[in-house]
Amino acid sequence: MNKSIEQQIHIMVEPIVEEKGLELIDVEYVREGAHWYLRLYIDKDGGVDMDDCSSISHVVSEMLDRKNPIPQAYMLEVSSPGLERPLKKEEDFVRFQGSLVMVHTTSLFQGFKKFTGNLVGLINDEIVLEYNDERVAIPRILVKKAHLALDF
Known part of the structure; x- marks a missing residue:
């Protein structure tokens, strides 16, 4: 896990997520097998749906493509934090x-x-x-x- 990349992405992505009326719960940047994954967990009152995840994925993907903060290839995943939501803030x-x-x-x-x-x-x-x-x-x-x- 690379905390500095996670922190950098969190700072870059949080305003985008908040602008859409959502909350950025967590950012994970992990290697699983041969692949790297950038996971964003978002939420809102009443929970998020596929449209929320898709919308954030699209906007964040475009921004990350422009700014290119991650040197290697990775897969972007955006989802709900689930029932066992992390407590961080x-x-x-x-x-x-x-x-x-x-x-x-x-x-x-x-x-x-x-x-x-x-x-x-x-x-x-x-x-x-x-x-x-x-x-x-x-x-x-x-x-x-x-x-x-x-x-x-």
Whole structure:
């Protein structure tokens, strides 16, 4: 994963996505087998549809062809973040308070690398979860990934 390319693309693409009334949730630039993929995850209230994804794909593809920020060939994919939407921005931790979330850490924290609970919020740069009437505050610096979790 190349974070600098992901950050650069995020900065370039976010205004285009917002102009269309959508939110850019995440950018991934990954190699899978012999191919590189640039994945954009977009959303809006009520969810995105194929027309939203197609529209963003078309506009972003033209812009990326003009600016050429990625040196090698890649495939552009635009989609919804799905039911397990990632939580990245501070606003996400406010918007999804009370929701069931899963947090993965980069190393053991309190003996675990995966935590599931109801999101209390982001407090003092710690993701605070509640599970079985107990709270855990996970330092954001240790977080590899945080996302909504499905409750079966």
